[in-house]
Amino acid sequence: MTLAIIGGTGLTQIEALTITGEERVTTPFGEPSAPYLLGELNGKKLVFLARHGNPHRIPPHKINYRANIWGLNQLGVTEIIGVAAVGGIGAEMAPAVIAIPDQLIDYSYGREHTFFADDLEHVTHIDFTEPYSPSLRARIIQAAQQAQISVSTSGTYGCTQGPRLETIAEIKRMAKDGCDLVGMTGMPEASLARELGLAYANISVVANWAAGVVEGEITMAEIEKNLEVGMANAIALLKATVFLND
Known part of the structure; x- marks a missing residue:
């Protein structure tokens, strides 16, 4: 069992990660966001990928999600924890809160979102009833x-296109749809992992209240301040989760 961590805004690198090497993977879908870092966290081996590149330079709608996930699969990864900075919509999702969502709604568009698009022998559908791995979520909790x-x-993650933040009206619509969190990178990362049979879960760090909530x-400045606190707790959570990863 090999675990990977994909770090988003506020988590371009993990200082506690002892790096033992790096891998550059060529994929049929182009270049991943960054080299894959091989290392140890809390005494356990894992793979780390900076979702937006290092330095942080790739906007959410330009990330090559297919290359990122394909490369992890090629490295033998079987489980992925995606860490993301998000906006809080639900009353409990205040800045600096950490959430482990169990559902999502995809509002993004125009992204290359599936491996099952070309040169197929048959049309392929995946079950996505539970978009996040229940067993991996349970271990994080x-x-x-x-x-x-x-x-x-728990909570529902709503994935928007970005890179702009949302309007008040958009957040009101998302709240009516049942979204508790709003982010820009949750999809198609989760569904691509499912297509390759990889367990995937998300750790959402609330960086700010979404538009119009307050x-x-x-x-x-507000986002950076909240992320400093939230990501420190998220790293502590990752270290604790990795320790349980047998």
């Missing part, structure tokens, strides 16, 4: 409890 890290153990403009 168990790790949080053991490490006494407060997390929200009064005032969303600023990068």
